[in-house]
Amino acid sequence: xxxxxxxxxxxxxxxGNDKSIKCEQNLGHDTMYWYKQxxxxxxxxxFSYNNKELIINETVPNxxxxxxxxxxxxxxxxxxxxxxxxxxxxxASSQMTGGNGYTFGSGTRLTVV
Amino acid sequence: xxxxxxxxxxFNVPEGATVAFNCTYSNSASQSFFWYRQDCRKEPKLLMSxxxxxxxxxRFTAQLNRASQYISLLIRDSKLSDSxxxxxxxxxxxxxxxxxxxxxxxxxx
Numbered sequence: 001x002x003x004x005x006x007x008x009x010x011x012x013x014x015x016g017n018d019k020s021i022k023c024e025q026n027l028g029h030d031t032m033y034w035y036k037q038x039x040x041x042x043x044x045x046x047f048s049y050n051n052k053e054l055i056i057n058e059t060v061p062n063x064x065x066x067x068x069x070x071x072x073x074x075x076x077x078x079x080x081x082x083x084x085x086x087x088x089x090x091x092a093s094s095q096m097t098g099g100n101g102y103t104f105g106s107g108t109r110l111t112v113v
Numbered sequence: 114x115x116x117x118x119x120x121x122x123x124f125n126v127p128e129g130a131t132v133a134f135n136c137t138y139s140n141s142a143s144q145s146f147f148w149y150r151q152d153c154r155k156e157p158k159l160l161m162s163x164x165x166x167x168x169x170x171x172r173f174t175a176q177l178n179r180a181s182q183y184i185s186l187l188i189r190d191s192k193l194s195d196s197x198x199x200x201x202x203x204x205x206x207x208x209x210x211x212x213x214x215x216x217x218x219x220x221x222x
Contacts, residue, residue, distance in 0.1 A: 033209075041198065043157065043212040056209055090156055100145070102210060104156035 003027050006091050006105035013081055014113055020077045021108045023091030031055075032074035033092040033102070034066060043090070049074055050096075081112045116140055117213035119201050125219045130191045134216045136184040136201030143205035146177055148186050151198045151215065160186075160199070191220045 004025045013019055025032060033056075034046040048056035049068040063079040074091060091105040119136045126132045138146070146163040161168065163175040163184055174187040184201055201213040 040214070042214050043200070045209045045211075048209060056207075100162070102159065104158070106156050 004091055004093055004103050004105040006089075006108050008108060009106065010109050010111075012111045012113060015081055015083060017081050018077070018079045019081060019110075020075055021089055021091075021110075023074045023076070023105055025072055025091075025093040025103070025105075027093055027095075027103060029093035029095050029103070030071050031094050031096060032068065032071070033094075034074065034076050035090040035092060035104075037088040037090060037107070039087070047074075047076075078110075081110075083112050086110055086112045114139060115214065116211045117201055117203050119213035119216050121214055121216060123217040123219050125221060126191055127221050128191055128193060130220075131187065131189045132191055132218065133188075134186045134199055134201070134218075136186075136213055138182050138184065138201075138203045138211075140203065140205055140211075141182065143203040143211075145204045146184050147202040147204070147210075148173075148175055148184075149200040149202055149212070151200055153197075157200055157212075188218075191218075193220050193222060196220045 006023045031050045033048045035043050037043045046060050047066040051071050052068045065077045068074045088107045088109050090107045092102045094102045117138050148160040149157040150160045151157040161170050163177045165177045167176045172189045176185045198215040198217050200215045203211045
């Protein structure tokens with residue numbers, strides 16, 4: 001049983017399109033995150049939600065909008081996709097906001113053409 | 114300057130070798146530290162936490178020096194399966210994991 005699952009695993013789309021990535025965790029964690037890993041393999045946090053409340057919002061273009069319908073789900077919607085959005089997007093979860101025990105999903109490889 | 118800095122490598126070592134990775138962090142308010150491992154095209158996975166007293170998990174030893182803001186990971190008796198990217202990670206007052214850029218290890222037969 002997958003602990004943190006993301007869909008889709010791969011996403012190829014044209015510039016200007018709008019797309020969503022979904023994430024679900026069955027660990028009972030109350031905090032979820034979106035991280036972006038760029039072509040240089042650098043992992044950087046984008047957003048964090050704790051019990052459906054946004055607690056971290058890094059300097060991310062407002063074309064990116066996270067939504068958390070409940071504490072087990074955190075989706076990421078991206079409007080007007082650009083070439084520079086191509087990256088691997090990882091969802092993660094943890095219990096509370098502590099540093100321990102982040103569990104990552106397997107990632108969504110987004111390619112914008 | 115990145116908040117967590119690592120030598121990107123690659124470190125090419127023969128099987129059985131001992132290899133050490135170093136990492137420095139710039140935010141003295143960072144509270145806890147970790148090493149994560151990331152295999153090619155996979156997600157990062159927690160390898161071990163890092164404590165000032167030093168901690169060991171089998172062939173892996175991690176050490177934290179708060180005075181120098183320096184973290185290390187030692188791998189003894191390297192196996193082919195140790196080949197991966199090792200990510201140094203801090204956690205602090207901003208309530209988020211800050212990742213280094215990772216050090217690539219390639220263990221050769």
